[in-house]
Amino acid sequence: MCPWSQMLVIPHSHSREEKMFRLARVMVAMVLCPLAPAVAQTPSGGPVDPAAIEELVVANRILADRGIIDAYGHASMRHPGNPNRYLMARAIAPALVTAADIMEFDLDSNPVDRRGRSMFVERFIHSEVYKVRPDVNGVVHTHSMGVIPFGISQVPLRPVIHTASFLHVGVPVWEIREAGGVTNMLVNNAALGKSLALTLGSKPVALMRGHGNVVVGPNVRVVVARAVFTDENARMQAVALALGGPLNYISPEEGAKRDSEPSDPARAWDLWKAQALKKLPAN
Numbered sequence: 347m348c349p350w351s352q353m354l355v356i357p358h359s360h361s362r363e364e365k366m367f368r369l370a371r372v373m374v375a376m377v378l379c380p381l382a383p384a385v386a387q388t389p390s391g392g393p394v395d396p397a398a399i400e401e402l403v404v405a406n407r408i409l410a411d412r413g414i415i416d417a418y419g420h421a422s423m424r425h426p427g428n429p430n431r432y433l434m435a436r437a438i439a440p441a442l443v444t445a446a447d448i449m450e451f452d453l454d455s456n457p458v459d460r461r462g463r464s465m466f467v468e469r470f471i472h473s474e475v476y477k478v479r480p481d482v483n484g485v486v487h488t489h490s491m492g493v494i495p496f497g498i499s500q501v502p503l504r505p506v507i508h509t510a511s512f513l514h515v516g517v518p519v520w521e522i523r524e525a526g527g528v529t530n531m532l533v534n535n536a537a538l539g540k541s542l543a544l545t546l547g548s549k550p551v552a553l554m555r556g557h558g559n560v561v562v563g564p565n566v567r568v569v570v571a572r573a574v575f576t577d578e579n580a581r582m583q584a585v586a587l588a589l590g591g592p593l594n595y596i597s598p599e600e601g602a603k604r605d606s607e608p609s610d611p612a613r614a615w616d617l618w619k620a621q622a623l624k625k626l627p628a629n
């Protein structure tokens with residue numbers, strides 16, 4: 347309802363002054379109420395199973411617990427019931443995320459029910475990926491230190507550990523200068539997000555020069571594992587490069603074979619979740 351329409355609700359009165367005052371209020375409401383649709387809220391994609399919300403909360407906790415994201419960085423999931431919406435926490439350190447912090451956005455990153463909450467300025471990374479990747483239901487943006495050298499040097503990130511074999515398809519590097527010239531390095535609008543999503547293409551990971559990466563997957567569990575293993579792979583590749591000589595990378599054929607025979611993602615998830623929530627069984 348138009349908030350200005352409350353101006354029409356005034357006490358019953360009969361004096362001339364009060365009638366004139368009422369007329370003035372009606373005229374104000376007539377002018378201002380047509381403006382209300384401009385700030386109309388984005389409709390919700392529908393209710394979300396609390397278990398799905400909890401999965402996203404746990405994803406945030408795991409990524410923080412494993413040092414993949416610190417005060418910054420974020421994880422999101424596509425709305426399980428509406429592909430044109432996604433879910434992500436309000437602007438808050440991932441280690442502190444609870445179910446109450448999860449907000450819903452449309453694919454232009456407009457909030458469904460903002461309620462005064464602050465939002466990640468880089469949420470366009472997520473929305474622009476969801477627009478062009480119908481296969482993607484989970485997105486993670488990190489500043490993980492391991493990947494930084496491969497975004498600023500001429501050495502491509504390639505798989506050296508079997509758990510990161512998904513990198514065999516190649517890891518593109520996104521140059522924000524090509525998309526926006528001199529910026530503050532943040533993907534804080536849809537145009538920059540779209541450029542990043544185009545660089546990502548059909549790949550699982552893209553590096554962001556001098557910043558971090560964007561990691562995507564078919565669900566939250568897979569994207570969390572990919573973010574963890576991408577960082578581990580980058581660190582080990584840098585160590586091996588420091589040893590010198592040509593490296594013996596995991597081949598595209600080996601990578602493709604592992605793509606077709608995925609290992610059980612639940613084992614890592616259950617362990618990481620227990621560690622992140624400090625709920626390890628007593629011995």
Ligand code: MN
Nearest residue numbers: 418419468558
């Ligand atoms: Mn960032």
